Amino acid sequence: xxxxxxxxxxxxxxxxxxxxxxxxxxxxxxxxxxxxxxxxxxxxxxxxxxxxxxxxxxxxxxxxxxxxxxxxxxxxxxxxxxxxxxxxxxxxxxxxxxxxxxxxxxxxxxxxxxxxxxxxxxxxxxxxxxxxxxxxxxxxxxxxxxxxxxxxxxxxxxxxxxxxxxxxxxxxxxxxxxxxxxxxxxxxxxxxxxxxxxxxxxxxxxxxxxxxxxxxxxxxxxxxxxxxxxxxxxxxxxxxxxxxxxxxxxxxxxxxxxxxxxxxxxxxxxxxxxxxxxxxxxxxxxxxxxxxxxxxxxxxxxxxxxxxxxxxxxxxxxxxxxxxxxxxxxxxxxxxxx
Numbered sequence: 661x662x663x664x665x666x667x668x669x670x671x672x673x674x675x676x677x678x679x680x681x682x683x684x685x686x687x688x689x690x691x692x693x694x695x696x697x698x699x700x701x702x703x704x705x706x707x708x709x710x711x712x713x714x715x716x717x718x719x720x721x722x723x724x725x726x727x728x729x730x731x732x733x734x735x736x737x738x739x740x741x742x743x744x745x746x747x748x749x750x751x752x753x754x755x756x757x758x759x760x761x762x763x764x765x766x767x768x769x770x771x772x773x774x775x776x777x778x779x780x781x782x783x784x785x786x787x788x789x790x791x792x793x794x795x796x797x798x799x800x801x802x803x804x805x806x807x808x809x810x811x812x813x814x815x816x817x818x819x820x821x822x823x824x825x826x827x828x829x830x831x832x833x834x835x836x837x838x839x840x841x842x843x844x845x846x847x848x849x850x851x852x853x854x855x856x857x858x859x860x861x862x863x864x865x866x867x868x869x870x871x872x873x874x875x876x877x878x879x880x881x882x883x884x885x886x887x888x889x890x891x892x893x894x895x896x897x898x899x900x901x902x903x904x905x906x907x908x909x910x911x912x913x914x915x916x917x918x919x920x921x922x923x924x925x926x927x928x929x930x931x932x933x934x935x936x937x938x939x940x941x942x943x944x945x946x947x948x949x950x951x952x953x954x955x956x957x958x959x960x961x962x963x964x965x966x967x968x969x970x971x972x973x974x975x976x977x978x979x980x981x982x983x984x985x986x987x988x989x990x991x992x993x994x995x996x997x998x
Contacts, residue, residue, distance in 0.1 A: 669992070675884025675930075676989025699897055700820055701742040701880065704812065711812040713748035715739060719804045722996040724771065726845040728837075728856030731804055732771035734932060734998060736778035736786075737861045739808040741881045744863035745935070747818040747870060748810030750782060755806050756790040760799040771802070782861035784808070810863075815874060822877035823898035828944035829964040830937040832865055832957045833858070835887050836915040839929035842997045844918070855914050858933030860956050865935055868957070872950045875940035882936055883998055888927040888974065888986045890936055896972045904964035904976040904986065927976075928989050930997045938966060 671678040688696065695703050702715040717738050724731040735755065743750040755775065759768070779786055841857040843849065862881065869876055878898075882890035887909070895902045911926050919926045933956055939947050944962050951957035964976075974986040 670995045671992040673884070673995065674989055674992040675886075675889050676928075676991065678991065679884075680988065698819065700746065702746040702748065702810075704746055704819075711814070713743045713746035713810045713812055714808070715742040716805065716807040717742060719806070719998060720800070720996055721842060721998055722800065723842075723845055724767070724802055726857055727841045727854060729859040729932075730771055730774050731802060732773075732775035733778045734859050735804040735806045736775050736782060736784070737859050737932060738883065738998065739806040740782045740784060740861045740863055741932075741935075743808050743810040744866045745818065745879045745881055746810070746812060747816035747866060747876075747879070748812045748863075749867070750784045750808055750810040750863050752787045753779065753784050753806055753808045754788045755786050755804065757792070758799045758803040758805075759791065759793045760801050761793060761796045763801050768802070778861060782863060813870075816870060818876060818879050820878055820880060820894045820897035823894055823900050823902070823938045823966050824877065825900055825966055825968040826941050827877055827938050827966040828941045828962050829891070829902060829904065829966065830939060830944060830948060830951070830960060831882075831887065831909065831963050832862070832935045832937070832951055833933070833959040834910045834912045834915065835882070835931055835934060836911060836919065836926035836929035838932040839886070839994050839997050840915050840918045843922075843994055846996075849918070851914050851918055855912070855918065858931060860933035862933065862935055862956055865951060865954050865957050868950050868954050869937060869939075869947050872947050873939070873943040875943050876937060876947070877940070878936070878938035880936045882931050882934060884930055885989050886926070886928040886930055887936065888925070889989055891974045891986070892972075892988050894936075894938065895974055898966075899971045901967040901970050901972070902964060902974045903967055904974065906976055906979050908961055908963045910959045910961055924993060927986060928993055930994065932998065941965070
């Protein structure tokens with residue numbers, strides 16, 4: 661139960677411990693049902709023999725334009741990727757807009773154009789939606805909500821609850837790009853090398869991995885809370901331990917330098933164009949090899965392993981050979997990045 665007089669704070673949207681507590685105590689406690697308990701980014705449904713994935717998401721990124729993307733591309737790719745993590749072929753999207761009075765129509769048209777380009781790249785159609793306008797100061801410019809539905813092929817069973825001891829952990833590329841790109845635009849930071857968001861539709865990567873082997877256990881996109889939070893969620897769902905090797909995790913030098921300067925841990929910085937896959941160890945190298953042939957998977961790498969114990973815990977071998985616990989983010993590190 662929430663404390664009397666308690667209020668929502670930015671940390672409740674972080675993707676970390678506060679958000680998990682909020683979802684568990686306020687929403688899951690009231691909406692509980694077997695489908696909600698799946699606990700993945702998309703719910704898996706069976707309707708008249710068809711296996712479907714269904715998801716929804718809201719986007720409040722600030723600013724709405726950032727290096728490498730904008731709120732429109734982010735909304736399409738984020739929803740497509742949540743469907744892809746269930747192994748689904750994304751088909752149809754809905755898009756709803758909450759517009760603040762005074763928002764420039766030129767910017768709205770630019771965002772709508774970006775959404776259509778991203779939808780075409782992902783092979784989906786935007787088929788329904790809604791528009792609301794609120795008074796000045798009521799929406800900080802523009803908020804976007806999307807929902808999506810996709811078809812899950814026969815034999816595909818992906819879930820955060822499927823990781824097994826001995827499995828390999830794969831990431832499809834460099835981490836932290838999106839969060840640092842948005843932060844640099846918002847705060848006016850300038851780095852020696854520009855950092856661009858990685859926002860991209862990734863259903864093709866999932867399809868490519870599944871073409872190699874059915875031994876893909878888990879696929880997730882490490883968005884809010886970054887790689888660390890996503891792996892903690894998987895470890896908890898599967899009741900396994902996950903161990904990472906720091907030197908194996910791909911991070912751009914510019915992102916690493918920015919994080920060191922700002923005091924951030926790149927493991928917790930959001931990504932919008934990367935996937936985490938957990939696969940049977942014997943097929944890990946084949947999966948990585950296939951991913952590296954894809955447009956958004958050129959820097960895919962094995963970064964760790966699943967262990968039996970301690971269940972629910974993520975650990976990491978540091979660059980100097982020590983071991984540390986990689987826990988859930990406690991508060992809000994980078995607000996309004998998606």
